[in-house]
Amino acid sequence: MHTFVNGEVSTIKLKNALYVPKLRRNLISIGRLTERNVAIIHIRDTCKMISHDGEGHIIMTGQKSGGLWRLHISTINQPSCANLFATTSISHTGLSKPNLTLQRWHARLGHISVSTLKKMSSQDLVLGLPSFTSTTSSVCSGCAYGKSHRTPFPVNPERKRMPKPGPFFHADISGPFQVQSYGGHYYFVTYKDDHSSYRFVFFLKDRKHILSTFQMLYKQAKKETGRSMIKLRTDNGREFVSHEFQDYVQHKGIRHELTSPYSPEQNSV
Numbered sequence: 001m002h003t004f005v006n007g008e009v010s011t012i013k014l015k016n017a018l019y020v021p022k023l024r025r026n027l028i029s030i031g032r033l034t035e036r037n038v039a040i041i042h043i044r045d046t047c048k049m050i051s052h053d054g055e056g057h058i059i060m061t062g063q064k065s066g067g068l069w070r071l072h073i074s075t076i077n078q079p080s081c082a083n084l085f086a087t088t089s090i091s092h093t094g095l096s097k098p099n100l101t102l103q104r105w106h107a108r109l110g111h112i113s114v115s116t117l118k119k120m121s122s123q124d125l126v127l128g129l130p131s132f133t134s135t136t137s138s139v140c141s142g143c144a145y146g147k148s149h150r151t152p153f154p155v156n157p158e159r160k161r162m163p164k165p166g167p168f169f170h171a172d173i174s175g176p177f178q179v180q181s182y183g184g185h186y187y188f189v190t191y192k193d194d195h196s197s198y199r200f201v202f203f204l205k206d207r208k209h210i211l212s213t214f215q216m217l218y219k220q221a222k223k224e225t226g227r228s229m230i231k232l233r234t235d236n237g238r239e240f241v242s243h244e245f246q247d248y249v250q251h252k253g254i255r256h257e258l259t260s261p262y263s264p265e266q267n268s269v
Contacts, residue, residue, distance in 0.1 A: 167229060168195070185204055185205050211248060
């Protein structure tokens with residue numbers, strides 16, 4: 001496996017490891033390491049593992065996570081269900097950099113073109129950059145996604161905004177967010193008036209409460225504008241197409257228009 005210490009890459013070999021297919025994490029026994037003359041130093045929430053090879057190399061570092069230490073390592077050529085538990089010995093091969101692939105260096109150097117990367121390697125323009133024997137490279141999925149684009153939506157010349165506020169609203173929900181708000185909410189829903197672009201925002205603890213916010217909007221918009229809502233446009237989110245929500249809009253005589261998922265351009269606002 002590779003270890004990362006102070007920006008340098010080392011290669012560590014674990015011998016006589018146990019393969020446990022159902023184990024979801026790679027585990028290394030501190031007790032086994034100390035038996036092989038590896039010193040463990042804990043400094044608050046960090047740890048260092050130092051080999052007794054006469055020079056005191058730092059071979060691994062880690063960060064405390066819960067009751068365990070998450071080590072800064074990556075496995076080499078691990079099988080699909082590889083889970084290792086160190087049981088006997090550990091060998092340190094020094095601070096030699098592994099022979100990384102062309103694709104790895106392409107990612108490390110900010111996804112530069114492969115031709116530029118090969119030129120840098122052949123002319124020794126970057127210290128430590130290896131020579132690449134392979135003349136071909138696989139397609140970088142990150143570059144493919146980053147350079148792709150959607151076909152623009154056609155402009156509808158017949159699209160006209162409502163002449164007065166109130167009758168037509170657009171709605172969309174955002175969330176869930178990883179951090180809970182002070183009020184205990186994970187979502188918010190926005191209702192936008194088609195005429196004025198004025199927005200009503202409601203916070204939600206759960207998506208299932210979307211109907212109550214729409215009922216408040218319906219009453220508030222009617223009271224402030226003096227006009228009843230006649231049309232609502234949303235995406236196909238399950239909270240907007242539920243039986244309860246559909247029954248309410250039909251009862252109020254509201255025409256519910258649905259757009260394609262992840263296509264806000266269809267709103268033309």
